[in-house]
Amino acid sequence: MKITDITLESYEWPRPKPIRNGMFVYYNVRLDIVTVHTDEGLKGVGVGSGAPGWDAVIESLKPGVVGQDPINVERIWHQLWVPKLTGRRGYETRVISAIDIAIWDLIGKITNQPVYKLLGGFADRIDVYIAGGYYEEGKGLAELAEEMESNLELGARAVKMKIGGESMSVDVERVKTAREAIGPDVKLMVDANNAYRHHEAIAIAKRIEEYDIFWFEEPCGADDYDGHARVVAATSIPISTGENEYTRYGFRDLIQHRAASILQPDANIMGGVTEFRKVADLAAAHDLAVSPHGSQDVHIHLVTGIPTGLILEYYRDTVDPMWDTKFKETLRLDSDGMLAPPERPGFGFGPNYEALERHRIA
Numbered sequence: 304m305k306i307t308d309i310t311l312e313s314y315e316w317p318r319p320k321p322i323r324n325g326m327f328v329y330y331n332v333r334l335d336i337v338t339v340h341t342d343e344g345l346k347g348v349g350v351g352s353g354a355p356g357w358d359a360v361i362e363s364l365k366p367g368v369v370g371q372d373p374i375n376v377e378r379i380w381h382q383l384w385v386p387k388l389t390g391r392r393g394y395e396t397r398v399i400s401a402i403d404i405a406i407w408d409l410i411g412k413i414t415n416q417p418v419y420k421l422l423g424g425f426a427d428r429i430d431v432y433i434a435g436g437y438y439e440e441g442k443g444l445a446e447l448a449e450e451m452e453s454n455l456e457l458g459a460r461a462v463k464m465k466i467g468g469e470s471m472s473v474d475v476e477r478v479k480t481a482r483e484a485i486g487p488d489v490k491l492m493v494d495a496n497n498a499y500r501h502h503e504a505i506a507i508a509k510r511i512e513e514y515d516i517f518w519f520e521e522p523c524g525a526d527d528y529d530g531h532a533r534v535v536a537a538t539s540i541p542i543s544t545g546e547n548e549y550t551r552y553g554f555r556d557l558i559q560h561r562a563a564s565i566l567q568p569d570a571n572i573m574g575g576v577t578e579f580r581k582v583a584d585l586a587a588a589h590d591l592a593v594s595p596h597g598s599q600d601v602h603i604h605l606v607t608g609i610p611t612g613l614i615l616e617y618y619r620d621t622v623d624p625m626w627d628t629k630f631k632e633t634l635r636l637d638s639d640g641m642l643a644p645p646e647r648p649g650f651g652f653g654p655n656y657e658a659l660e661r662h663r664i665a
């Protein structure tokens with residue numbers, strides 16, 4: 304079998320209300336679908352959070368992919384990566400990620416296996432946390448508590464909330480409110496999205512330690528490995544990071560700086576499944592846990608396939624009005640807050656092109 308083409312479709316739709324974290328406001332949801340075509344009719348689908356210009360990057364990368372046997376995914380990754388003189392982290396790596404994810408979906412379809420089994424099939428199910436707790440206009444402590452309680456009604460046994468977007472006192476009060484809303488037995492994570500200087504992160508960590516925080520995510524700037532390490536050394540709360548990191552080399556640097564106890568690679572960003580595997584192995588060699596960032600439909604396979612998987616990040620309808628319609632299959636939590644990877648070949652989610660069509664932008 305040979306790869307014959309790579310195509311891109313881009314979609315974007317508004318959220319009913321913008322959501323804000325410690326650094327950014329998000330108005331729209333964007334979905335980029337990269338499809339890898341073959342001479343035998345099978346297609347692999349990769350998803351990513353793209354940006355204008357992805358089509359040009361895909362055109363430039365095509366010669367390294369077209370004509371290849373999709374099973375040779377390491378060879379293809381190497382051919383995409385090595386000739387690159389620019390964009391070793393960032394934009395181009397995100398495009399490589401989407402292509403690589405599509406190729407793994409294709410390999411699953413060729414072999415009639417779900418991706419988690421191709422990776423080693425370590426776990427049949429995994430713990431899940433619902434990510435949310437954003438800042439929104441008109442959302443006070445009562446509304447935050449309501450959101451957290453409604454997460455529990457969905458079956459959640461772990462929840463995450465944003466910090467770093469208000470004064471420290473307000474955020475400490477928000478964390479206290481969330482802990483009281485979910486009770487003592489549900490895991491609570493906080494995520495600052497790079498908002499703090501290390502001394503600020505240490506200060507708030509000290510103030511929220513009493514609320515039994517499962518992890519403190521991205522306390523400092525993504526490139527501030529030393530700042531992260533100082534926070535790690537100063538608090539009993541485990542520090543997690545990695546959603547803005549690229550390739551095995553970025554995770555090697557995080558590990559060498561002792562910048563985190565929990566690594567959060569995002570296969571859509573850091574280099575795809577092929578590179579994610581290498582980060583999982585790096586984590587295993589250092590006894591670190593892996594909890595992938597975002598894209599639950601891809602990462603359910605990755606976090607269960609590997610032996611270092613800790614817990615899956617899960618987004619619900621509150622952050623995406625097309626949560627239940629953009630793919631043909633929607634992952635829903637089990638009553639005990641866990642999820643099993645789909646047994647369908649590949650990643651097992653098909654884009655719902657009919658529903659997406661009216662949001663198409665390219």
Ligand SMILES: [Mg+2]
Binds near residue numbers: 494520521546596
């Ligand atoms: Mg995060």
